[in-house]
Amino acid sequence: MELIEKHEEILERRAELLEQMESRREQLKIQRTKQVEKSEAARHRNITLLQDLQKIEDRLRGRQLPRPHLLALETRYWASVEQSVPAWEHFLLGKGPHPTDGPGQPPRRTKQTPSTAKGSGLPPRPKPRTAR
Template sequence: MMASYLAQEVQLAKRLEETLSQRSLLLQQMENNLGDREAEKTWQMQEADAAHKRNVVLLNDIEAAEKKLQAREHLLLHPNTVILQTLYWTKIEESIPKWEPFFLGRTQAPVGIRKIKQ
């Protein structure tokens, strides 16, 4: 009977050792998972902080662009002025062929232009 208790004691000791080994392994896995989650959380916080900083910079850029556009709005020319400028430069471009030989020194001023007395 003593041998039977000894065999049971040995068997129970082995089961206890296996159980403690499994417990130790599971505790290590839990610690690893906790460390991984903390590292992931830290990474997410850093990414969120970086995204927030980028958003602030973008918002500031948008506000600066808006202010520039509002400032330019007051500088825009009246439509009548734009029409006059367009007509003026069209007339200049039409006159260039008549004046080109004169500017190149090949002929006198085009007909209809009075010479200024010096």
């Protein structure tokens, strides 16, 4: 009798363990399925990102440089600007005549702002009258 009871206990314990193992196997199966889904989503996202980068790279390579005659014009323009800077520098600093004034032309007057008019010896502007 004792052996039969012991045998039944062992069978019950075995059934419980088998149930636990089956439950654990199902959990692992679900985890693997989720992991595969996440992996596929990441792979798809990476492929999309790589394609976008490739498109951007192709667009950057495909941009045409400005035409040679435009590049030449731009280069000559900036060279002339650099050459004329010294002539304009004195005028812009208020230390010399306008660069386009010739020897026979009267010097040009610069526009005066209120801050420059005060120190130039001009009389003060009249104050606005109030209505009586």
